[in-house]
Amino acid sequence: MSPQSERPSQRATRDRLERLRAALKRDHLTGFIVPHADEHQSEYLPPAAERLAWLTGFTGSAGAAVVLLETAATFVDGRYTLQADEQVDPQSYAREHLIENPPSKWLKSRLRPGDRIGYDPWLMTVAEVRRLTETCKAAEAEFVPVAGNPLDAIWSDRPAPPLGAVTLQPADLAGEEARDKLARLRAGLADARADAAVLAQADSIAWSFNLRGTDIAHNPVALAYAILPADGRPSLFIDGRKLSNRVRDTLADLADLHEPSAFAGALAALGREHARVLLDPKSTAAAIATAVTEAGGTIIDGPDPAELPKARKNETELAGMRRAHIRDGAAMVRFLAWLDRTAGDGTVDELAAEAKLAALRAETAVRDGSELVDLSFDTISGAGPNGAIVHYRVSEDSNRRLEPGSLYLVDSGAQYRDGTTDITRTVAIGAASEEMRDRFTRVLRGHIAIATARFPVGATGAQLDTLARAPLWHAGLDYDHGTGHGVGSFLAVHEGPARISKAGTVPLEPGMVLSDEPGYYKPGAFGIRIENLVVVTPAEPIPGGDRPMHGFETLTLAPIDRRLIDPAVMTAEEIAWLDGYHARLVPALSRLLDAEDRAWLAAATAPIRESSRG
Numbered sequence: 001m002s003p004q005s006e007r008p009s010q011r012a013t014r015d016r017l018e019r020l021r022a023a024l025k026r027d028h029l030t031g032f033i034v035p036h037a038d039e040h041q042s043e044y045l046p047p048a049a050e051r052l053a054w055l056t057g058f059t060g061s062a063g064a065a066v067v068l069l070e071t072a073a074t075f076v077d078g079r080y081t082l083q084a085d086e087q088v089d090p091q092s093y094a095r096e097h098l099i100e101n102p103p104s105k106w107l108k109s110r111l112r113p114g115d116r117i118g119y120d121p122w123l124m125t126v127a128e129v130r131r132l133t134e135t136c137k138a139a140e141a142e143f144v145p146v147a148g149n150p151l152d153a154i155w156s157d158r159p160a161p162p163l164g165a166v167t168l169q170p171a172d173l174a175g176e177e178a179r180d181k182l183a184r185l186r187a188g189l190a191d192a193r194a195d196a197a198v199l200a201q202a203d204s205i206a207w208s209f210n211l212r213g214t215d216i217a218h219n220p221v222a223l224a225y226a227i228l229p230a231d232g233r234p235s236l237f238i239d240g241r242k243l244s245n246r247v248r249d250t251l252a253d254l255a256d257l258h259e260p261s262a263f264a265g266a267l268a269a270l271g272r273e274h275a276r277v278l279l280d281p282k283s284t285a286a287a288i289a290t291a292v293t294e295a296g297g298t299i300i301d302g303p304d305p306a307e308l309p310k311a312r313k314n315e316t317e318l319a320g321m322r323r324a325h326i327r328d329g330a331a332m333v334r335f336l337a338w339l340d341r342t343a344g345d346g347t348v349d350e351l352a353a354e355a356k357l358a359a360l361r362a363e364t365a366v367r368d369g370s371e372l373v374d375l376s377f378d379t380i381s382g383a384g385p386n387g388a389i390v391h392y393r394v395s396e397d398s399n400r401r402l403e404p405g406s407l408y409l410v411d412s413g414a415q416y417r418d419g420t421t422d423i424t425r426t427v428a429i430g431a432a433s434e435e436m437r438d439r440f441t442r443v444l445r446g447h448i449a450i451a452t453a454r455f456p457v458g459a460t461g462a463q464l465d466t467l468a469r470a471p472l473w474h475a476g477l478d479y480d481h482g483t484g485h486g487v488g489s490f491l492a493v494h495e496g497p498a499r500i501s502k503a504g505t506v507p508l509e510p511g512m513v514l515s516d517e518p519g520y521y522k523p524g525a526f527g528i529r530i531e532n533l534v535v536v537t538p539a540e541p542i543p544g545g546d547r548p549m550h551g552f553e554t555l556t557l558a559p560i561d562r563r564l565i566d567p568a569v570m571t572a573e574e575i576a577w578l579d580g581y582h583a584r585l586v587p588a589l590s591r592l593l594d595a596e597d598r599a600w601l602a603a604a605t606a607p608i609r610e611s612s613r614g
Contacts, residue, residue, distance in 0.1 A: 010089045013057050016154065017092050020055065021069055023150040024118065031117040032150065033103060033132070034065040039122045040202050040223055041283045043494055044216050044377075047159040051123075051151045054158075057087045060391055065093065066103050068110065075103055078480025079390040082523060104135045111139035121145040126281035126289045126299075145286070164214030166222045166242045168250055169490065171210070173418055175316030178210035178254055182234055185305045189230045194278035194300050196270055199226040201283055203492045204306035209236065209254060211247070212490065218377050219492050220415055225263050226255070227270070228305070237263040264291050271295025280304040283496075307497050310488070312511040317419075317489040318535060321513060321555055323370075324419030325533070329557030329585070330592035331357070331364035331414075332423060336559065337600040343402040343429050350394040353402065353410065354381040361414050367592050376413035376420050376493040383408050387426070387527030390481055390519070404430030407526040407564075413493055422493050422515055423556050424531035428563045439520045440528050440564035442471040446518040447530045448574050450483065450500065450552065451581075454539050457548045461504025461514075468500070468518040477520060484514040487533055508550060512536045516552070532556035554581065557588050559604040567608050579607045 024032055034056075038049035043061050053059045055067075060080040066073050075098040076084045084095050096106055107117065117136055121129065129143065136143040152158060171177050185208060189197055199205050202221035206212055213222025224238035234255040243251065251257060258266070270277055271292045278300045279289060289299045313321065335357045342348055357379065365372040382392045383400040387409035392398075402408050406429050413422035426440060446468035453464055461484065468483040482501030485494045497506045500514055508514075517531035532554050539551035559582060567575060582605035590598050 010091070013055070013089050014092055016055050017067065017072065019154045020067055020150060023154060024067070024069065027118065027146065027150065028116060029118040029144065029146075030115040031066060031068040031107075032146075033117065033119045033124065034067065034151065035123050035128075036061065036063045037123045038223075039285055039287075040200055040225075041125060041285065042202060042216060042219075042221075042223075043492070044219055046162045046216055046223070048161045051149070051155070054155055055151060056093060057089065058084050059087060059393070060084070063098060064103055066107060071110070073103075073106060075101075075106070081480075082389045083391060104131050107132070108135055108139065111136060111141045113140035115139070115141035116144050117141060118144045118146045118150070120149040121287035121290060122285045123149070124286055126279070126284055126286050126301075129286040130281070145290070162215040162223065163239060163241050164222060165244070166211050166213045166238070166247050168247060169206075169210045169212050169417075173316065173320055173490070174210050175314035178208065181208050181210070181306075181309070182228065182254060184309065186228050186230060186234075188305055189228070189278060192278050192300055192302050193276060194230065194302070195273075195275040196227055196229045197278040197305050198267075198284060198288055199228065199304065199306060200279070200285060200288060201304060203488060203495065204304050204310065205236070206491060207310040207488075208306050209251060211251065213242065215242075218375050218415065220373065220490055221492070225260065227266055235266060237266070267291035268295040271297035274298070276300050278302045278305065280307070303497065308509075310491070311486055311495060311498055312509055313489055313513055313535070314511065318511065318513075320416075320418030321420070321489060321533075321535070324414070324416040324421055325555045325557055326588055327364050327368040327370060327416070327592060328361065328414055328421040328423070330367075330589045331361040332425070332558040333585070333589055333593060333601050334360045334364065334597050335410075336425065336427065336604070337597045339402075339408070339427060340600065340604075343408070343427075344404060346401055346403050349399050349401045350381040350383050350386065351396070351399050353408070354379045354394060354412075357381075357410065357412055364592055365414075365416065370416060370418070372414055373417060373490075374415040376415050376422055380409065380411035380424075382410075382527060383429075384526060385524045388521040388523050388525060389527070390521065402429045405433075406430070407432065407436055407528065409527045409529060411529060411531065415490060417490055420487055420490055420493055421556070422487055422531065422533060423558060424517055424519075424529040425558060425561065426528045426530060426564065427561050432564055436526060436528075437564050437566050438475075438569075439477070439522075440530075440561075441566045441569055442475060442477070443518050443520050443528050443530055444560065444565060444578075445471040445570060445574055446483075447516055447532070448577050450516040450518075451532070451534060451554055452551075452573070452577055454542065454549045454551050455508070457550060458507045459550070460507055461498060461500035462502055464500050464508075465502055465504065468516070472518070472520060479519045479521060481519070483518055484516050484534075487513045487515060489513075508536045510536050510538055510550065513555070516554075530560060557585055559585060559601065562604070562606075562608060565608065570608075575608050582607075 411424040484500030519529035534552035
C-alpha cells in the first residue's frame, strides 16, 4: 500500500481548509499563517500544538502553511520534500521550499493593498513577525495578530495540553548546581544592560533549573516560562500539577513559583516598571515582547542567556555522554549483528527492525546497571527507497522488507539520564551495487573529513560544512540538509546554537557536542547517511603552527559497514582513521556483549585492507 494512504483523507484536509477559510472571512482576514510551533517555539510539539499536521496532514518537525482565501501553500525544507509530497493534498496546497521560497517571499508576490494576513502571536517569533510585517507593509497590507487562533475553534477533538511529571537532574550528572547556574546567567545581564531576561524555550529552562520533564515525546523537558531579574529571585511559571512535593520544594528554594496563567501579568508588571527586558527575537514568541512593550517596557534583542552555557558541556556532562555512548554502542552492535544474521533472507521488515533495536537498547541499559529513559526521537527505519526519505517514519502502510541487494538506513538515538545519543548507520542487505559502494564511500570520506578536521579557534560550522560535501561535489552530487546539529545532555537531540551547516555562524567551542552526518539520497532507490556524535576539543599544537586550534573527539561507538566501502578511492589517512576508529570498539564494548556478538564485532572491525583482501 502506498505511504499516501496513511495521511488524512483528501476530503478531511479539504474540509478543514474550507472551514478555516470560512472562519477567516468572518474575522475579516484574507489569509492566515500556520507555523509548526508551540508557545515555546519547540521543534517537537505536544499533540495539542500539532496544528499544521491537523490542517494539512504534514507531520514533519519543520514547516509552515500559508492559507489565503483563494490559494494555499505548505513550506518544508530539503529534509521533508518527499514526505510532504506523500502527505499533503496537492490539490489544496502548493509545495514550496522553506528556505529558498519562504512565506515572506511567497506572500510578497500575492499580497494586494488592503489585505489582512492574520497570525497567532504566541506561535510566531519576534523576528518572524518583524519580517512579515515589513513584507505586508510594502504591499500596503496588514499583518494582524489574532487574540484566538481560528484553528483551535474548528479543531473539535484537539488533545489537552500535556501535564508530564517533572523530575530533578542531580548535580552529579549536571555537573553544576542550579543555584550556581542561575547566578551565572543573572550576572551576565549586566553586560546586556538588562533589568531582566525571559526564558521561553523548554530546554533552556530545564538546563537552568536542573529539571527534566515529559511534556514532549522523546524530549525530557517541561513546558514552562521563567523570568530572571538582575536583582531579586527568579520566577518560574509552571503548572503545579506537574510537581511532586519534593520537586516543588526544591524549585521553591531557587525561584518564586507561579502558574502559567500569571505569566502575562508578570510581563506587564515589568513593562509598568519600564524594565529593559532581554529576549531572543529568534526563539521568543512575539506575544511576550508585546506584553512588555505595551505596558511601557523596552525589549533588548539578544541571545537566550542559557543557550551558549548549555551547549558548552562541562566535564561531568561529557563523562556522562561517554558512558551513554558505550551502552548505546553495545546495543547497536547487538542490533547490527542480529541484522547480519537474519535480514539476508528477506524476512525482516522495517517495523521489526525498529522494534528489535528499541528492545536491545533497553536490555543493554539493564546490563549496564542503568535505565533507558526514552528514545531521543522516532527511529528512522528505512529500507530501499524509503531510506531516501530523510526523515522517514515507518508505518503499517509504508512498511517494507529488507530485501537482498538493497540498502537499509537506520537513524536512531536514546535518552539516558547521563546522556543523549544519535547515530545513523547504512547497511548492505546482501550484495551492494557499484553505485551504492561509490556513493557510500564518498559519504564516508566526507564524514572522516569532519571527524579529523583541525580548525582555528573562532571557526564556525559553515566553514567546515564544505569539507563533508567535497567528495560528493566532485561527482556532481550533494545532500539537502545540514551536516551536523548540536545535541543536549539528557536534553534535546537537536540543540542550538552551533551547527555544521551552510547557516552555521556560531563559533565552535570546546564542550559542544554535534553530529557528523553527511548523506546521499537517490529518490525511489536508496538513502545513505553515516552519523556519529563528536565533541569539540582543544587540539594538540600542530608543529610549526602559530594559531591555537580545535578538533573533534568522536563519541559514538559502532562499526561502519565495510562491505560498502571502496578502499581504492580512499587515502591512506582516511583508511587509518577508519581502522583506528574500529580498533576502539572491541575493548570499549566487549563487557556488554555475549561471545557471539563479540566475535561478530571483531570480524566487522578488522582492518580495512584485510577486509578488501578477503
